[in-house]
Structure formats: structure tokens, C-alpha cells
Amino acid sequence: MNVRQASAGDSDRIREIAEQSFQASYALSPLDIEGIIELEFTSDRIGSRLDDGLILVAEGDDGAILGFVEGVVTDEGCGEIRWLHVAPTERGYGVGTELFERVLTALRERMVDEIHATVLADNQEGGEFFQQFEFESQETVDREFDERTLTVELYRNEHIEPKDEDE
16 A cells, blocks of 8 residues: 555545545435535645645555545644545555554644544544544534534544654
8 A cells, every 4th residue: 555645636536535435434414425525525625725734645556546634734733634534445454544644644744732633423433443543532513514514523642742853
């Protein structure tokens, strides 16, 4: 498996994986899923975030994209993992773990003070994934997605230290 920075040409596959992942893992209506996809995962929207954030994709040996992760540094200087999706057919093979570990490293390299992860509260599987890495649920907040309000759970790991400037 190869993990690399996403490019604009990856947008269609990122959108496809996100949609498949929402359908497989979330107790959301088709309208809610469509709203999130149209708001967050259009080619233009993904393209605009390539420079601002950190979007990594995992490729299989054949070059097919298996999953992606998106991290950002917030205005408060925190790292935030906003999206982590793996194609449902590729789950259980370490793709999510590899993406997660790589984005943690990349965020630490950006000298963040803390790292948070967010997941829609309806995704129990996503919350359990973060808990494997000692992330704990801190709070839930409501976020707007295409005029729909959905609850997002914020996870945080108290044990991840920011990278030392001397490293």
C-alpha cells in the first residue's frame, strides 16, 4: 500500500469512497448523505482544500485508491482529523490505520498543540476506531451540512505530544 498526498485528479474517487462509506456506516437518510456529499466532496470543494489542508490517499498495489483522510490545522493551532473514509470492501486490511497514523505524523510536523478527530455521532464504528488509539470523546456539537444539522462527536488524545522543535 502506498500513501500519498491527494491531487485534483483523485476527487472523483474520494467522492465515491465517501459516499460508499456514509451508506455503509451511518444511520443517515439518503438526503442527508447526498447533502454532505454535495457540500463537502465535489471536485471543486476538494480541490479548494488541497492547498489549505492535508488530504492523503491510500493506494493498493494496482494504484486504485482504497481510502482517504483529511486533516487541517485550525485557527487555534490544533490539528483536526475531519474525514477518514475507507472503501467498505477494503476495511479490515489496515488501510484506515495506515492513513490515521500518517495524518497524525503530518499534523505533528506542523507543530500543532493538540490533535482532535471528529466523527458524525451516528457512526459508532468511527468512534470505536478512534478509541483504539486512546482518543476519548470530549463533547458533541451540532454542525450544519447543507441546511441540515447533524451531531458531530469530538475526540481527543491527551497522550499525543506536539513535535519538539528540536526533533
